[in-house]
Amino acid sequence: MAKQFIIINVFFIFLIQSCTKIIPISDLVFKDCLVYSNNQPFTGKYSLNKENQYILTKVLRGRMINEKTFINDLLLMEKKYDSCGSGYQIVYGLKGQILSEGQFKNEKRVGSWKYFKNDSIYFVKF
Numbered sequence: 001m002a003k004q005f006i007i008i009n010v011f012f013i014f015l016i017q018s019c020t021k022i023i024p025i026s027d028l029v030f031k032d033c034l035v036y037s038n039n040q041p042f043t044g045k046y047s048l049n050k051e052n053q054y055i056l057t058k059v060l061r062g063r064m065i066n067e068k069t070f071i072n073d074l075l076l077m078e079k080k081y082d083s084c085g086s087g088y089q090i091v092y093g094l095k096g097q098i099l100s101e102g103q104f105k106n107e108k109r110v111g112s113w114k115y116f117k118n119d120s121i122y123f124v125k126f
Contacts, residue, residue: 078090
């Protein structure tokens, strides 16, 4: 009985997440580091298309949670926000390997960043 309950719960979680509607950025209002839709804090995903670049951002109760940037369907960058304009960023290469990672604040790199080249890790302070 418990296994059936777990399987059903996992199915419903998968169903709910896969049915998330992605709306265009033009349908949203950005004010004071919050995202609004119909004058209410937005929860869901929004997208932005620029030529061959596609940006997908997840928002929860008006606050950006994470943002993924794709070029030609390849993940190029991922940002995880912990506050307005601040968080942790990972930059990927064209083969999916991590090129660099570190903190950002006000959308700019801060602190010590790791850069991966060949079999080495380099640290750069911003």
